[in-house]
Amino acid sequence: MKLYDQPAHVLHDMLVNKEITATELTQAVLARMDAVEDEVGAYLTQTRDTALQQAAQTDAKIARGEAIAFLEGIPGALKDNICTKGVKTTCASKILEHFVPPYNAAVVEKLQAANPVLLGKTNMDEFAMGGSTENSAYHPTHNPWNTECVPGGSSGGSAAAVAAGMAIWALGSDTGGSIRQPASFCGVVGMKPTYGRVSRYGLVAYASSLDQIGPLTRDVTDCAHLLNVIAGHDAMDSTSSAAAVPDYTKALVQDVKGLKIGLPKEYFVKGMDADVEKAIRTAIEQFRVLGAEIIDISLPHTEYAISTYYLIAPAEAATNLERYDGVSYGERIDGVDIMEMMTNTRTQKFGAEVKRRIMIGNYALSAGYYDAYYLKALKVRTLIQQDYAKAFETVDVIVAPTAPTPAFKIGSMISDPLQMYLQDVCTVPLNLAGLPGISVPCGYSNQHMPIGLQIIGKPLAEETLLRTAYTYEQSQSFHKEMAVLGGKQA
Amino acid sequence: MKVSKKDMENVAVLSRLSIPEAEAAQYTSQLDAFLAYVENLKSVPTDSVKPTTYALPVQNVFREDVVKPSLEREAALANAPLREDGYFKVPRILEE
Numbered sequence: 001m002k003l004y005d006q007p008a009h010v011l012h013d014m015l016v017n018k019e020i021t022a023t024e025l026t027q028a029v030l031a032r033m034d035a036v037e038d039e040v041g042a043y044l045t046q047t048r049d050t051a052l053q054q055a056a057q058t059d060a061k062i063a064r065g066e067a068i069a070f071l072e073g074i075p076g077a078l079k080d081n082i083c084t085k086g087v088k089t090t091c092a093s094k095i096l097e098h099f100v101p102p103y104n105a106a107v108v109e110k111l112q113a114a115n116p117v118l119l120g121k122t123n124m125d126e127f128a129m130g131g132s133t134e135n136s137a138y139h140p141t142h143n144p145w146n147t148e149c150v151p152g153g154s155s156g157g158s159a160a161a162v163a164a165g166m167a168i169w170a171l172g173s174d175t176g177g178s179i180r181q182p183a184s185f186c187g188v189v190g191m192k193p194t195y196g197r198v199s200r201y202g203l204v205a206y207a208s209s210l211d212q213i214g215p216l217t218r219d220v221t222d223c224a225h226l227l228n229v230i231a232g233h234d235a236m237d238s239t240s241s242a243a244a245v246p247d248y249t250k251a252l253v254q255d256v257k258g259l260k261i262g263l264p265k266e267y268f269v270k271g272m273d274a275d276v277e278k279a280i281r282t283a284i285e286q287f288r289v290l291g292a293e294i295i296d297i298s299l300p301h302t303e304y305a306i307s308t309y310y311l312i313a314p315a316e317a318a319t320n321l322e323r324y325d326g327v328s329y330g331e332r333i334d335g336v337d338i339m340e341m342m343t344n345t346r347t348q349k350f351g352a353e354v355k356r357r358i359m360i361g362n363y364a365l366s367a368g369y370y371d372a373y374y375l376k377a378l379k380v381r382t383l384i385q386q387d388y389a390k391a392f393e394t395v396d397v398i399v400a401p402t403a404p405t406p407a408f409k410i411g412s413m414i415s416d417p418l419q420m421y422l423q424d425v426c427t428v429p430l431n432l433a434g435l436p437g438i439s440v441p442c443g444y445s446n447q448h449m450p451i452g453l454q455i456i457g458k459p460l461a462e463e464t465l466l467r468t469a470y471t472y473e474q475s476q477s478f479h480k481e482m483a484v485l486g487g488k489q490a
Numbered sequence: 491m492k493v494s495k496k497d498m499e500n501v502a503v504l505s506r507l508s509i510p511e512a513e514a515a516q517y518t519s520q521l522d523a524f525l526a527y528v529e530n531l532k533s534v535p536t537d538s539v540k541p542t543t544y545a546l547p548v549q550n551v552f553r554e555d556v557v558k559p560s561l562e563r564e565a566a567l568a569n570a571p572l573r574e575d576g577y578f579k580v581p582r583i584l585e586e
Contacts, residue, residue, distance in 0.1 A: 072501070102565035132531025195545050209544050238551040239544065307528040318505065328578050329569035337582045338505075347508045355507055360524055361516070362504045363497075376531050378541030383534065385542060418523055459546065 003028040004165035005482050007218035007407045008074045008225065013170060014063060015073050022055035022062075022073030026117050029075045029471070032165045033119070033213050036485045041141045042151075042161040044080045045088050046120040051075060054117045061115075070225045071116040077167040078109075079158050080121040081128055083202040083212065084108055085094065088200045091204050092136035095330045095349035105202025105211050106234045107171060114229050119167055122157030126351045127321065128155050128178055128206045131423050134414050135353045142410070143185060144483035149295045149407040152182030153342055158216045159186040163483050169226055175206050176309050177427025179214045180439040184402035184452025189223050189469070194460050195434035196241035199234030207316035208239075210309075210431040219479045220440065220470040224248040227462060243460055251463035256471045257291035262395035266302035267426050273405040279443030279451040280401050286475060295395055299387040302429055304380050309428040310421055311364050311377035318361025321354070332397045356417060385433040390457050397468050401426050402439040402452035426454060440469045441478035450478075493522040 002026045003011065003025050014020045037043060058073030064465060078084065081091045083101035085108075090096045104112070111118075125135035133141040133156025141156045143149040144164035153158040154171025159182035162170050172179040174192035191214045198213045205211065215226035230296025231245045247418060263284060268277060288294055326332035326345035333348050335341035350358070364373035391398060431435045435456055442453035453472070457465040473479050498518040509517050530538045534569060572579040 033572075060511065100569060102561055142499055196548065235553065238513070239546070239548055241546065243546075264549045301534070304531055304534055307531050310524070311528060327573055327580055328566075330571070332571035335581060342506045342583045343508050346506050350507070354518060355509075356517070358505045359498070359501045359521060363521065363525075366501065372532075375530065375541060376536065377528075377533075378543060379536035379539040380531055380534050382539050382542040383536070385545065417520060418527055432542075432545070467553050488570060 002165065004032040006168070008071065008168050008222045011074055012070055015058070016176055018062065020409050022117065023052065025073065026051055026055040026075050029119065029168070029201055030167065037166060038163050039147050039485055040144055040160050040164050041140060042122055042157040042164065042166055043077070043120050044090060044092060044123050044157070047087060047118055048148050049118060051117045051119050054115065058115060069114045070085060070110070071114040073115070073117060074168050075117040075119050076169040077119045077122050077158060077161050078108070078170065079155050079172045081124060081173055081204040082107060082171060082444065083204065086119065087121065089121065089204070091127050092124045092138055093354070094137045095324045095345070097331060099329055101202070103202065103392060106199035107230045108202065110230055119357065120211055122155070122161055122170060124157055125154035126354050127177055127204070127317070128154040128173055129317070129353050131177065131181055132374045132413070133157060133421055133449050134410060135351055137351050140410055143407045144485055145187060146407070146447070147485070149449065150185065150410050152185035152403070152407060153217065156179040156182045159183055159188055159190065159406040160287050162188045162216050162218060164184070164485060168218070169222055171213055171230070172216050173211055173213050174431065175313060176424050179216060180427050180437055180454060181403045181423070183439040185407040185450065187450030187478070187481070188218060189220055189438065189440050189479065190214065191223050191227065191328070191438040191462070191465070192430065192454050192475065193227065193231065193324060193462055194241065194436040194438060196239050197436070197460065198230050199232070199240045201236035201239040205320040207313040208320060209316060220466060220473045221249070221252055221437070223473065224252055224466050241460065246463060248462060248466055249439055251466040252470045253277045253467050254471045254474050256287060256468055258433065259292040259397065259468065260395040261287055261292045261294050262297040262391050262398040263294055264297050264302065264391070264398055264400055266299050267400035269404055269425055270391055271404060272401065273445070275445040276401050276405060276451050280453060281472055283442040283453045283472065284399060289304065290471060290475060297391045297395060297398070299391060299429070301380065301383045305384055305429040305432060306378045306421055306425055308377045308384065308432060309424065310360070311434070312381065313449045314361035314365050315362070316359040318365065321358055324350070334425060345361070353417065365464065381432045382430055388433045388435060397464055398456040400456065401452045402454040405428070406445040406447070406449035406451055407481070416481050430456055434459060436460070436465055438465045438469050440473055491519070491522050492525055493518055
């Protein structure tokens, strides 16, 4: 048995039963990184020394006979847009190449209270803008299932690290699908919680009304455990929900009898990959066998979701990214006056996709176009949200593909930004409506690339999502298969 | 084309970006293609629809106005590209 292939809940039990030490486990994952990171490129920063110190602390605690929390001694990784005090946080951008945050994100504080082993910061599309991790200013990340393919994005480094055995768990962020789509492409579990369920304090802002942090894990059980650690109200994020946090592991029950599952016809889009459609239809049949009731539903404004998202998110991004002006932090390229300094800095240090989105956003917000673009998008956002509210009057959850295709080849879409945006058709509507969604592995393409099933819930219905996902997961074995990398085996 | 090179350059100035001449045509055509794509929103009737800025109905989050410790000055300045006497230092702002 390879330790780096196991889910956190198995490893936790082994630590408690003294079958392994946290140091052995951490060394096994670090050795796996030595063996395959060159092929995958999941990390931007590795924190190996502190990782081994954290592991040693857990071992000392176990030796003293003290109880350990679930994540204690279990190695994981954080997307590089989550601020870590004293550890570089670049957002995969040249403009933050040397940025060392003076404070921790709220989720990092919560994690540290649970004493995990932190292995480092993972690669992403620059400022989380993209769906392939090719927009990283440093290097692309390769899909562990086929290194010629993208891992998805923007949390591609986190998903690839978990899929390749270079982290047992990871955190990502999801603005339009950036946790769920890479989870789908890499064959792992990824959840975007309800907007406000997890504090955004210390998450570098892309589109503030859509961003949400969430877990990427080997299975649904680990997802529930990780959500327990990171969920909850935070006074530092005034948009965070004050709703009480349940014990999400209580939702890990195999029971979907009588559960009403909505099947939205608009999510089976033209151009959808045949293998994806087949895998999703097979999963739906499985739910029927497990006792769920399948109900055809319509979400009629789905076809407008991409346009709506790609006006709102860039408008918010244009505003959020004004702070990178070479004044208080980040890089600076000098100029004769402040205007030239700012323009030089932003021109030389932002990548092409970031520039495109800032310009789209400023165009949509500018005088004369505001009503036609930005305000119009906010109104259609209301209609998209109402579609879901209406559907949830008759169903408990909605099931759909996570992405219309399996992972595509690196370089195959990068020259056509619009084509890349269309990849987000099944994921962006949830962010617009603030709803939770989870992607679980549900099969493979004929090239043996993973396919993800997306389960969508009502606001704050993470427990229903976890129960539905867990019941499905336990009825098959996709979550047990790991990517096989061609390189040196650890 | 709906978007001219001049439109693209205007929005670049608003964005504090400078698009080199060699890339101007590409940025212009990409912005144009994008705006053509989002035209589909025009067909959606929204006269009686209220805009949604945040998905959840959270409004007016108040707290007591109490003094709490904040970031130390040294930590706040630690990432500054240029600093002097406890301040961020920037190039000339006013004309001489």
